[in-house]
Amino acid sequence: MSKTAITNYQLRPAVQGDFDFFKKVHHATLRPYVEPLFGWDEVWQAEYLKSRYNPDEMKIIQVDGQDAGVLVFGQEPDRVFVKQLLIDPIFQGRGLGTVVLHDMIEQARASKLPLSLSVLRSNLPAKRFYQRHGFVEAYHDEQRVWMHWEPSGQTGDPLVIMASSRSHGHTRHTLDQAFRKIPYQLIDLHGKSISYFDYDHHNRLDDFLWVAEQMVAAKRIVLVTPLYWSAISGVMKVFIDRFTDLTDIRQDLGDGLAGKKLWLMVAGKPEVAPVGIEIPFVEICNHFKMDYQGMQYAYIGQDRKLETASEVAAAEFAKQFL
Ligand SMILES: Cc1cc2nc3c(=O)[nH]c(=O)nc-3n(C[C@H](O)[C@H](O)[C@H](O)COP(=O)(O)O)c2cc1C
Structure with a gap:
């Protein structure tokens, strides 16, 4: 088979009879990564795959009428997800995975939803492949890494920086409600590697300075935090401790913050925000000559949903970014 780039493919619904093809591609692509984690028992693997085989949710990727891979993806109210994207090794190295993934990304972008997937921790080539396409690691357990691609607004403005300990909790829900119809660029700090302030700046290569560059590029910045304790x-x-880097080692970026408008959004359970919660943000704005615009507090009710009044207020708040 020639190694010409593949730019076209078709998707056909899978049928019961595709199980052998699925098994072949699954084993060929994943065995090197499954085996070190779990060992490899051929009979067990076949039974396990059979028990989980659901042709109704699967598509077969075809190139020139030939079966070339397997795709399982779906859409939920708050995300698009890719459950499986496996390319038969015979078709690998020709950009087929990339074109299929691009189409998934376009679907997520059109729906203004994040695209999520997980890979085995041992599968470093897959992890790198998704990173190259803009996915960031959101969290991991012993075996798997969950990765997200976030849709961003066309303009990168406002830049919304979310600092929850989870990507899709109450804070994200508050944001989604507020900015439902308004494009924005999201940086989810949960998916970023940003370590404690270090007097010796050994951490200068982590993600903080990249985020600072995005702030300098934006006109309007919204910092969003849940209320914890x-x-x-x-x-x-x-x-925010790391803003000290912008006075110590990257004064150019610190200077670049002057004149930016900054808002604070807080999502919490008490009916009113605790006194003083804004103080660090006011201080930062004073120090870097940013223009502090105030706080929007979203109140999460007992049923763990945003209180209606808060939902309305959050949407009103976001209208100023139209
Ligand atoms: C570590 C932690 C501490 C919290 N502390 C408080 C608190 O002191 N008072 C309160 O009313 N809610 C508290 N909560 C609830 C959160 O404020 C609330 O559920 C928030 O919206 C969670 O956002 P998230 O889903 O993005 O993490 C806490 C939650 C966590 C995880």
Whole structure:
């Protein structure tokens, strides 16, 4: 088979009889990564795959009428997800995975939803492949890494920086409600590697300075935090401690913040925000000559949903970014 780039493919619904093809592609692509984690028992693997085989949710990727891979994807109210994207090794190295993934990304972009997937931790080539296409690691357990691609607004403005300890919790829900119809660029700090402030700046290569560059590029910045123990989240505190880097080692970026408008959004359970929660943000704005625009507090009710009044207020708040 020639190694010409593949730019076209078709998807056909899978049928019961595709199981052998699925098994072949699954084993060929994943065995090197499954085996070190779990060992490899051929009979067990076949039974396991059979028990989980659901042709109704699967598509077969075809190139020139030939079966070339397997795709399982879907859409939920808050995300698009890719459950499986496996390319037969015979068709690998020709860009087929990339074109299929691009189409998934376009679907997520059109729906303004994040695209999520997980890979085995041992599968470093897959992880790198998704990173190259803009996915960031959101969290991991012993075996798997969950990765997200976030849709961003066309303009990168406002830049919304979210500092929850989870990507799709109450804070994200608050944001989704507020910015439902308004494009924005989201940086989810949960998916970023930002460590505690270090006097010796050994951490200068982590993600903080990249986020700072995005802030300098934006006109309007919204910092969003959940309320944890009556204060801002630890993620937010670590993030704002790192602003010290902008006075110590990257004064150019610190200077670049002057004149930016900054808002604070807080999502919490008490009916009113704790006194003083804004103080660090006011201080930062004073120090870097940013223009502090105030706080929007979203109140999460007992049923863990945003209180209606808060939902309305959050949407009103976001209208100023239209
Ligand atoms: C570590 C932690 C501490 C919390 N502390 C408080 C608190 O002091 N008072 C309160 O009313 N709610 C508290 N909560 C509830 C959160 O404020 C609330 O559920 C928030 O919206 C969670 O956002 P998230 O889903 O993005 O993490 C806490 C939650 C966590 C995880």
